[in-house]
Amino acid sequence: MIYLDNSATTKPLPEVLESFRQVSEKYYGNPSSIHRFGADAERLLLKAKQQAAQLMDVKAEELVFTSGGTEGNNLAVKGIAFAHQNRGRHIITSQIEHPSVIEACKSLEKLGFQVTYLPVNSDGVVEINDVKEAINDQTILISIMHVNNEIGSVQPILEIGAIAKLYPKLFFHVDDVQGFGKVKLPLINSGIDLCTISGHKIHGLKGTGLLYIKRNTTIFPLFHGGAQEGDFRSGTENVAGAVSLVKAMRLIIEKQRTQLDDMKTTTQLLRNCLEQIEGVVVNTPRQHSPNIINISVPGYKPEVVIHALSEKDIYISTKSACSSKKPDESAVLSACGFNKKISESALRISLDYDNTEDEVFTFCHSLSEVLQQLSEVMG
């Protein structure tokens, strides 16, 4: 089995599972309870938060555990919009954000907010000048992802952060779901006010995530209730989930430190191989995240290729798993200026730190086999 769909979701690490299991069994108290079961669970939750803060070089009070990336992005975008609408009702984002940002913005448009969806260049990157020009005195939020989930382009977050710093009225949110653990993003002094992370993209568990909210940033909560997580996020805390998330964060940062170069080499190899296959076009720009390669095979339906590869026990995906039910066209590739032939036949290959060169060779070999077979069928 060769799993190359790590941008959709990843396999949880055994250590992560073990900490989930242990906490579930031993620390089942409700952290809000004042007895020792509660106090022990609360202490553990706080410790997890402190560790996460240390890993991200921020303060523990600045982190909120969530149920995942979608909630983190919604909390950031809607939370800022609702809390600061008196100062202005303009939001800047890009055309290639994850649906959890785009759809949240669309919902705000219905409520009277104005949203600028910045275009991207042919490398899938937002132009700094466009950001500068889009800002007006009504702008309260810029939300730009770090690494794009479909083509792996890396956005100039630090440059945007530097611009955002010039406008104290405006908040800057970064969706770092695909970047965390692969492309470094220092938060301190970056101009970033909010940053989203998801557990299941870094070998953690589904249903876990966190949102960084810089100190003194006020946001309006999505859920009302018992005022947990500093009143940012009501609901009994998923203690075991939170602890397992921090474990996954620690482990992936460790891998980033020791295995990043290997991963880059493997991905480069993958790119080289793919470029050799007739009929395959590589869409991912030269500068990109170390684990995502997006290709198109014009004339072939992506689902058909995926199923044929599945038969060979190899797993890749079309575009974002979150929008796989929509028609074939990739909004991200269209935004990059690719024509329909390309944007309707896109495939995404996404690696993790443990994918080997052998796996990459096998995959490329199988892909060219599959394409040949399919072309014979299609005549």
Next chain:
Amino acid sequence: MNPIYLDHAATTPIHPEVIQAMVPVFEEVYGNPSSVHHFGRKARQIIDEARRVIALSINANDKEITFTSGGTEADNIALIGTALANKSKGNHIITTKMEHHATLHAAEYLEKHGFSVSYLDVMENGQVDISQLVTVLTDETILVSIMTVNNETGVIQPIREIGEILKDHQAYFHTDAVQAYGMLELDVEALGVDLLTASSHKINGPKGVGFLFIKNSVKVESLQYGGQQERKRRPGTENVAGIRGFQAAVELVANDREQRLTLYQEYKTFFLQILEKEDVEFSINGDIKNTVASIINISFPGTNVEALLTNFDLSGIAASSGSACTAGSVEPSHVLSAMYGSSNQTTVNSIRFSFGLANTKENIEEAAKKVATIVKRLAIN
């Protein structure tokens, strides 16, 4: 000294078989359910199966179950989502003074956004006053939200009667069944309920999972936006293993609910018998004949909640003053205030004991004796 857990209404230990059901999902079925490949489809099957089992447990249709991150999120969708989607039909909402904060604070939020909310009184027996419901119900009412079982007193509310009253009214009927699910037979059809909230970690399942039953005919807006998951009502990659764990917890309850209830009822009776035998002065809040087996709320005259809880905790007994979700604060109970008035002493001298998987007859006896000793020492008469 082994601490004794008498706070199952706050949260419950996860059942070993639930973890066993989750582990293979984590390890083998880690695909994203939206992915079209084998891994994704396998994960999708697990969610479908869980949805089927859970729908069946309340006599609903599969499509009417939306998985959430827990009870709070489900209550928020039920209130805010329903109110926003139906405001063309009216702007009036009815709930009660004793709801969980997830409902009350969502209702307060709606008040700030132009909705008017009626908070029904609670009678001394711990039940909502349904005669009031009939008087406050208007043509503008779009939603009635009343919990199935109160989390502090364990008192069962007259849900079927309320469903009957609302049968021919446009208002949707939401019930927060977090404390009832797994304890009572819940048939949404028979109860006349349009929306129902349940949470996994209250029935020995994992934290971070819950569901909202949304009847087919009900229009709701989602609180979050993103992918197409959960029929767009709750986007976000599904917590597949959590959902599988929830299913396992539901199946476990379905298999031995009667035995569990009998056992918890025995614990409750036994606990009270010991208090009586030890000559402790106490009274029970709410009509005990109408409570779920697992919860008892007791007032100890002449004592104070904070002192009681601290002393209980020091001697290894974990109980609480009410909802754990008031984030550590020991404020006078809003539920008991609704029942007896805010100046009544019961609001500051009552303890909720809740029984479950972590209990045995032996540790109930030990706990009751310790409680008796502490109460007698602290009570100023």
